[in-house]
Amino acid sequence: MTTSIEVENVSKKFSMQYQRTLKQVAVAKLRGQRIKDSFWALQDVSFQVQQGEAIGLMGLNGSGKSTLLKHIMGVMRPTSGTVRTRGRISGLIATGAGFHPQMTGTENIYMNAAILGMTKEETDAKFDDIAGFADVGEFLDTPVGNYSSGMFARLGFSVAVNVDCDVFIADEVLAVGDQPFKKKCMKRMEQIRDSGVTLFYVSHAAQSVRRMCTRVIVLEKGVVGFDGDVDEGIHYLHYDDSEDVDAEEEQTTDGELGSEV
Amino acid sequence: MTPGAETPEGADATVAVRHDLDHVPLVDPAAKGGLVGVLRRRYLLKLMVRRELRARYIGSKMGLAWSYINPFTRFLTFYFVFGIILGRGQVPHFAIHLFAGMVLVNLFTESFNSGTRSILQNKAVVQKMPLPREIFPIASMLVSLYHTGPQLVILVGACLATGSFSPDPVGLLAALLGFGIVILLGTGMGLMFAAINVMYRDWTRVVQIFTQVLPFTAPMMYPYTLVEKRFSGFPEITHFYLFNPLAEAVLLIQRGFWITTISPADAKTAGAEWGFKPGLHTNFPDHLFERGLIMLGAAAVFLVFAQWVFTRLDDKIPDRLV
Numbered sequence: 285m286t287t288s289i290e291v292e293n294v295s296k297k298f299s300m301q302y303q304r305t306l307k308q309v310a311v312a313k314l315r316g317q318r319i320k321d322s323f324w325a326l327q328d329v330s331f332q333v334q335q336g337e338a339i340g341l342m343g344l345n346g347s348g349k350s351t352l353l354k355h356i357m358g359v360m361r362p363t364s365g366t367v368r369t370r371g372r373i374s375g376l377i378a379t380g381a382g383f384h385p386q387m388t389g390t391e392n393i394y395m396n397a398a399i400l401g402m403t404k405e406e407t408d409a410k411f412d413d414i415a416g417f418a419d420v421g422e423f424l425d426t427p428v429g430n431y432s433s434g435m436f437a438r439l440g441f442s443v444a445v446n447v448d449c450d451v452f453i454a455d456e457v458l459a460v461g462d463q464p465f466k467k468k469c470m471k472r473m474e475q476i477r478d479s480g481v482t483l484f485y486v487s488h489a490a491q492s493v494r495r496m497c498t499r500v501i502v503l504e505k506g507v508v509g510f511d512g513d514v515d516e517g518i519h520y521l522h523y524d525d526s527e528d529v530d531a532e533e534e535q536t537t538d539g540e541l542g543s544e545v
Numbered sequence: 546m547t548p549g550a551e552t553p554e555g556a557d558a559t560v561a562v563r564h565d566l567d568h569v570p571l572v573d574p575a576a577k578g579g580l581v582g583v584l585r586r587r588y589l590l591k592l593m594v595r596r597e598l599r600a601r602y603i604g605s606k607m608g609l610a611w612s613y614i615n616p617f618t619r620f621l622t623f624y625f626v627f628g629i630i631l632g633r634g635q636v637p638h639f640a641i642h643l644f645a646g647m648v649l650v651n652l653f654t655e656s657f658n659s660g661t662r663s664i665l666q667n668k669a670v671v672q673k674m675p676l677p678r679e680i681f682p683i684a685s686m687l688v689s690l691y692h693t694g695p696q697l698v699i700l701v702g703a704c705l706a707t708g709s710f711s712p713d714p715v716g717l718l719a720a721l722l723g724f725g726i727v728i729l730l731g732t733g734m735g736l737m738f739a740a741i742n743v744m745y746r747d748w749t750r751v752v753q754i755f756t757q758v759l760p761f762t763a764p765m766m767y768p769y770t771l772v773e774k775r776f777s778g779f780p781e782i783t784h785f786y787l788f789n790p791l792a793e794a795v796l797l798i799q800r801g802f803w804i805t806t807i808s809p810a811d812a813k814t815a816g817a818e819w820g821f822k823p824g825l826h827t828n829f830p831d832h833l834f835e836r837g838l839i840m841l842g843a844a845a846v847f848l849v850f851a852q853w854v855f856t857r858l859d860d861k862i863p864d865r866l867v
């Protein structure tokens with residue numbers, strides 16, 4: 285077994301600037317008002333992930349999931365602690381990042397792939413897969429500004445899932461797109477997982493986490509509240525109580541997904 | 546599991562090969578290597594520059610021709626206003642004198658301005674993707690440099706149109722040196738302020754005002770000889786004036802593309818009121834080249850400093866881009 289991700293005592297402090305301009309800052313300082321406030325979005329988070337594990341990252345909104353994933357992606361640096369990863373990381377934290385509305389779908393595919401670290405040759409080789417997955421038809425050669433939001437998301441998703449990566453990160457991505465596309469995405473992510481890629485999957489949907497993941501990490505206000513077995517993790521979050529209206533909704537969605545895949 | 550129709554079975558095989566990760570080290574995913582990291586991602590850089598250029602002319606019938614039409618119109622304006630309306634024959638080929646300087650000053654202000662805005666403008670990518678963030682101001686600089694091409698073409702065309710253009714290797718070297726100084730400085734300023742601008746958004750405005758003043762600090766709307774003449778009693782001021790790297794760079798490009806267009810006949814008709822006299826030495830400060838080389842060195846040191854500032858602010862950039 286190879287360690288894929290190593291997160292050690294990671295804490296992240298954000299300062300929230302109340303004043304944005306120099307003048308406002310100066311005035312606030314003169315008046316003795318507070319110009320910033322800080323809070324910890326992650327506190328002493330530690331865990332190790334082995335290559336090929338599929339982690340379901342769960343927690344309420346604002347608990348720090350996206351922040352943690354940004355640290356693993358290397359977008360952010362921790363205030364203290366260390367993050368180490370092995371191999372290439374791709375993911376759906378950045379669906380459509382770098383898409384230029386005036387450029388065509390094809391041009392944007394190349395751009396997006398390059399941002400994700402692919403070379404021209406790699407993109408050439410994968411182009412048909414990407415275009416096929418996005419399934420936007422002849423719109424591929426029109427500016428993406430004309431796309432519907434679903435098409436836009438599909439294009440971004442298809443680039444990301446076709447990157448040859450070692451760690452794949454998906455942050456609440458399936459919130460966009462229609463049912464057939466969601467199904468296709470889940471299926472593709474299962475393929476990615478089964479090929480030995482380490483998976484990090486953020487979702488509020490208990491059933492899809494159950495199907496995708498081999499381990500659950502729950503964040504609570506920036507602290508790891510639970511790390512372990514999938515069913516226990518879901519139970520820990522009370523996501524299996526069906527009184528919760530939200531959860532019920534999610535489960536219906538999951539149910540639909542589950543029945544066909 | 547059954548492989549989906551979208552992915553041939555081969556795809557899984559390639560992934561499996563890549564996954565022999567025993568020899569791949571555990572690394573800090575946030576270490577992107579700064580300017581060296583940008584060099585490693587030349588392909589992405591190329592796409593970014595191309596996107597920027599394409600986006601600018603998308604939907605316009607004449608496309609890239611616009612990048613020639615703009616400077617050409619500017620040159621014609623200079624020619625009519627300075628050469629014909631104000632043309633008292635004080636400085637021969639004054640329009641070229643001005644336009645040559647403009648090429649470099651534009652390059653500088655453009656890469657400074659667009660570099661300063663670059664990270665904020667690419668917010669969506671910066672927040673989500675691990676990239677060496679220096680890539681954005683660098684791309685801005687390359688776009689500006691690309692726009693210099695057509696301007697150079699117009700400049701050379703104007704020089705040739707005088708009928709007395711006799712470029713010399715030393716002059717061309719001087720112009721090259723001028724470009725070197727401006728490229729290093731423009732990159733440095735763009736880099737440094739791209740990061741500073743994320744912290745305080747006001748800097749976009751400050752930089753705009755600063756770059757509006759800049760053209761007046763270099764000897765292009767007036768000849769260098771006039772500066773020397775006005776401050777003939779105070780050589781320190783002239784000396785101080787020449788500390789401005791942009792002034793030095795403009796003088797260098799004029800050494801290559803303006804003084805070399807002046808034939809002896811032109812020189813005779815020139816008035817001495819603005820201090821113009823034929824000959825290299827009266828129109829340029831002493832030690833033009835030595836000064837140029839020192840400026841180049843200083844600009845290189847500045848770029849290193851700018852990178853240092855950028856690195857210090859870099860970690861805060863994604864946090865502040867809300």
Ligand SMILES: Nc1ncnc2c1ncn2[C@@H]1O[C@H](COP(=O)(O)OP(=O)(O)O)[C@@H](O)[C@H]1O
Pocket residue numbers: 298299300325343344345346347348349350351352863864865866867
């Ligand atoms: N750049 C930032 N500056 C200040 N606060 C932030 C920033 N990014 C996230 N936060 C705050 O950190 C907390 C965790 O956010 P996030 O990681 O997006 O949560 P989640 O993805 O679990 O919903 C939230 O309270 C959010 O407001």
Ligand SMILES: [Mg+2]
Pocket residue numbers: 349350351455456
């Ligand atoms: Mg989130």
